[in-house]
Structures are given as C-alpha cells and as structure tokens.
Amino acid sequence: MRGRRLSAVLFAGALGLAACGEPGSAGGGAPTEPAATATAGAAATCEPVPDEQLVVLEDDKALQTVDNVIPAIHAAAAQPAMIAALDAVSATLDTPALIELNKQVDIERNTSSQAAAGYYERAGIEVTDTSGSGEVVVGAGNFSESATLAELYALALRDAGYAVEVRTIGNRETYEPALESGELTVVPEYVGTLTEFLNLKVNGPDAEPLASPDLDATVEELRGLGEQVGLTFAAPAEAADQNAYAVTAAFAEEHDVSTLSELAEACGGLVLGGPPECPDRPFCQPGLEETYGLDIAEFVSLDAGGPLTKQALTSGEITLGMVFSSDAALATD
Incomplete structure (x- = not known):
C-alpha cells in the first residue's frame, strides 16, 4: 500500500497509499482495432485507449469513504x-x-x-x-x-x-x-x-x-x-485525497463518459488495474461490480494508485485504474 497513508476503508479492514511520478506514454492515438465491439444483451466491449492524460470518473453512487x-x-x-x-x-x-x-x-x-x-x-x-x-x-x-x-x-x-x-x-x-x-x-x-x-x-x-x-x-x-x-x-476542506478510478482522457472522450455509472452503461469487458487486494475489497472490484454493475473481464495486479497503475493506463494495458483523487498525474496543464 502507498506509504503516505492508508485508505480509510483499507484501514478499517472490515470494510475491506506509492510515489508519484510522471505517467508513461505509449502515444495518444487510439488502437488500430475497433475500440468497441457489441455483444447481444450486453454493453459494448471497450478496449483501452492510450493517452498521457488521465481523468477520474465521478463516484456518483458514493462507493468510496470520504477523505477530505x-x-x-x-x-x-x-x-x-x-x-x-x-x-x-x-x-x-x-x-x-x-x-x-x-x-x-x-x-x-x-x-x-x-x-x-x-x-x-x-x-x-x-x-x-x-x-x-x-x-x-x-x-x-x-x-x-x-x-x-x-x-x-x-x-x-x-x-x-x-x-x-x-x-x-x-x-x-x-x-x-x-x-x-x-x-x-x-x-x-x-x-x-x-x-x-x-x-x-x-x-x-x-x-x-x-x-x-x-x-x-x-x-x-x-x-x-x-x-x-x-x-x-478545524473545518474540513473541500479537497479530498481518496480512492478514485481513472481512465485516459482519450478513452473518456471516445466513449463520452464522466461518471462510473456512465461507464457501466457504455462499456463492458473492462480491464481493471489496482492493488493486489482489489478483488477482495468492497471499495474496489466487488464494489464496482455490485454498486455500479461494471462488467470487469480481467483484473491486473499492480499497485495502489502508484506508477505501475498510471503507466498501465497511459500505455493502454488497462481500461480503468485505481488512483488517488489528488494525484499530480491528474493535473490538466
């Protein structure tokens, strides 16, 4: 887990931080294969889209514990x-x-x-x-x-x-x-x-x-x-540093998604990356599947919001990655 702090949900255990670095780049273009293929009765399978810029999808159903x-x-x-x-x-x-x-x-x-x-x-x-x-x-x-x-x-x-x-x-x-x-x-x-x-x-x-x-x-x-x-x-700030889920900006634009609910409606066959304990933690893969109905086809064990997860996102190895909401890699300029 990331050295700077434990997520509240991870620390609690019953409900269940890696150094920041510049994201890697595998180019900003979309894959040469079709980005999405539809299957009967299911959302289209959306392939990862490499891009240097990451964006966090809004946790619109409040899966995560607050960490202001x-x-x-x-x-x-x-x-x-x-x-x-x-x-x-x-x-x-x-x-x-x-x-x-x-x-x-x-x-x-x-x-x-x-x-x-x-x-x-x-x-x-x-x-x-x-x-x-x-x-x-x-x-x-x-x-x-x-x-x-x-x-x-x-x-x-x-x-x-x-x-x-x-x-x-x-x-x-x-x-x-x-x-x-x-x-x-x-x-x-x-x-x-x-x-x-x-x-x-x-x-x-x-x-x-x-x-x-x-x-x-x-x-x-x-x-x-x-x-x-x-x-x-004293009073809490609006600023929060909590578990969050990111896609590349190019992926979000291609599929017109800004929330986790919109992702669930638009895309299936997702490849999720995050810390090794993610498949067992309610705030991570089980919560994404149960709260949002996300169709996660594969989990890739990486790190907790660290350079491995960010590199896998930017290079197009994973579709969705667990990051931290105040990460420097989310800066837009």
Whole structure:
C-alpha cells in the first residue's frame, strides 16, 4: 500500500497509499482495432485507449469513504485564532488546487514551502484574527502532500500571531500519539482515514466502521472520537485525497463518459488495474461490480494508485485504474 497513508476503508479492514511520478506514454492515438465491439444483451466491449492524460470518473453512487483534508489539533492548545487561521486555509482548498500543489512538488520539483507560499498568495488567504500568541509545532507525515499542507497551515498560523515550527515526523502511528501528547500542535489529516484509525484505537479491533461516504456524518464521528483522546478539529476542506478510478482522457472522450455509472452503461469487458487486494475489497472490484454493475473481464495486479497503475493506463494495458483523487498525474496543464 502507498506509504503516505492508508485508505480509510483499507484501514478499517472490515470494510475491506506509492510515489508519484510522471505517467508513461505509449502515444495518444487510439488502437488500430475497433475500440468497441457489441455483444447481444450486453454493453459494448471497450478496449483501452492510450493517452498521457488521465481523468477520474465521478463516484456518483458514493462507493468510496470520504477523505477530505482536515486540520487535527491538540485540544488543550486550541485557541480561537488558531482555528480561524486553519479555517481560512480550508475554505480555499479544493481537490483541483491540491492536485496542482502536488504537481508543483512531485513533478515540477519545487519544495513544499515554495509551493505553499505561491498558493497562499494566489488564493488570497486572509487571516483576520491576529490575536494568537505562543509557539506552535505543525507536524507533517512523511509524504509530500502532507508536507505542503503543513507549510500552508504554518503560513496562516504565523499571520495569526504564532511562532511556528514545521516538523516532519513519520507515519500516522508515530505522529498521532505526538499530537495527543502535545508534542505536536497541528497536523493535516484525512477525515475518513483518521476516523477509522481512532475508531480502532478507542473501540478496539472489532469496532464497526464509523467512516462513510457522508462527510458531515463522518466528521461528527471524528469529533466524538477526538474528544476521547484529546484532539479537536478545524473545518474540513473541500479537497479530498481518496480512492478514485481513472481512465485516459482519450478513452473518456471516445466513449463520452464522466461518471462510473456512465461507464457501466457504455462499456463492458473492462480491464481493471489496482492493488493486489482489489478483488477482495468492497471499495474496489466487488464494489464496482455490485454498486455500479461494471462488467470487469480481467483484473491486473499492480499497485495502489502508484506508477505501475498510471503507466498501465497511459500505455493502454488497462481500461480503468485505481488512483488517488489528488494525484499530480491528474493535473490538466
């Protein structure tokens, strides 16, 4: 699984992240054979269409658990000025903006602090409560998206009046206890994944999952769990980094599909690529088949949203691949 974070559904187990790189290219043209062949009583069999550009198909029936970005805070250190500053960041941040930030770092090789500073200025983030005081430590997970979000939080918190240090501190198993203890003050987190992490921590390994496709309901569960371990939360951003399913832009255009439901209606005989556990996970192949009625003819074992899956998509080896919704490879320019 991808090192940066576990999907909430994978972490929960009962409901059931690889480095970003430039996608490979096998050319942008369609295959020489017909792209689709119809069979009686079934959707046409749609062949993969190579293309360098990937697009995510909308999860219009809400198969995936929400994983919006949310600032997690050591509750004893929380102050109104701190919450307001973090809310100011969340209010501007949507998934396209997060994709662009990841592109700047993962593809264009800017530092996280450079990418964050440019976005902070372009987005016109304004911190109106400057009454904050004291030292704040913003923690970051050991992957670039978390580091960039941490730098964004730091900029807003400095404008609010705090003396801020940004500290990279490893994976969730390392930084979450540090956040509880107060060694860290703020960490950028993901709603669904953290909900299930705390759910298992508070309620035990057999706890029923609390994260869902409903953002408001999942945030409510997260806040309740946070109260039990000394954490509180600012507002979630619209930006999300969750499991998603992509095709090439050329395939989407050829078959006029933008949602998973439209794909199911238009195409059969699909070749799906993703992590080895995909055929056994409800959020992956079984969910795509049961929720959407997708006709998956073949599964190719690759990785979880990583370079193998993206390369297989762009080169036309697979039709549909599991990616992450904020991946830099989804940038459109």
